[in-house]
Amino acid sequence: MGSGTDKPGKDKTLKQDEIDALFQAAQGQSPQVSAGQPAPAADAPAVPKRRVQPYSFSRAGQISNDQMRAISLLNDIFARNLTHYLSVWLRSPFQVTLVSAEQIPFNEFIARIPALSYVCSVRLEPLRAISVLQLEMAPAPTIIDLLLGGQGAAGQLRELTDIEEAILSSVIEIICRELSAAWEPVGLSFHYEQRQMQTQIAHLMPVSEKTLCLNFEVKLEAASGLMNLAFPAVVSNTILHRMVGDWTRQRSHNPEIRxxxxRSLGQTKVGAALQLPAFRVPARQIEEMAMPSLLRFPMSATVRPQMRIAGVPLYEAMPVRYGEHRGAQLGERKA
Known part of the structure; x- marks a missing residue:
């Protein structure tokens, strides 16, 4: 295998053992030297080693860790806003917490839905895509009772009546509104469509489609449950890259700006109040009030007032006097 243009005295012909050594090096093996044979020539051309990894087609379109962190940060904001709004609207402690964000096939999402559950379709604009919102039925009786003027007692798990379903749909519309506010930086708005029966859920999107599933925990005083939201793949394919870019730039402020x-936030004033927990008084008792009269509160004398910041109870406290000023002695922080 010599070349006709080689200079005299330079033999470029490779021997069989040198050819074998080259093939072994290309396959990532150590060259084998037979007994009684000379080692391969030191000036033999080096073959670069290549590391081959298997490719999994099931991971195609997988959301990256940066995207998942951006999603969690965005929905933490949604959970806090919804907690504050519904606590004020229901006049009762209400807490929403992001539990997890994961990417699963839609048929797996359907398999997790309990038989007794509230499921509805939500339209995403301007993508004209359909997402699925599912709320466990455990918190529903408590929410409905609060909106009807009750104390928010836990109820028996059962299918909703038409009136109860209409009441609960108003809560879903508030959830969609807060989702739109939180997802505004990525240009998405959420619009409640209608409740879906169990047999209709599988027709909302292909069962094999990989969905982005957000899991939230909903807590009230008398009940708690999960709220799940499934997005179609078109959402992650079209806007998640913008989400990562936006939030990465926001996190890149230098220490001086932070x-x-x-310092600027430290000078901001927020509303604060020291007050007793909310209670209800019969309208007849108020109608019969006259001066002087005594109005009895339906609570024990040992109940301590609450220190509320922006309407959210943060501490148990006692009213005190400091010179000519009134004040509050803070106690335990409320969970």
Missing amino acids: ARLR
């Missing part, structure tokens, strides 16, 4: 923002 310190200046912290």
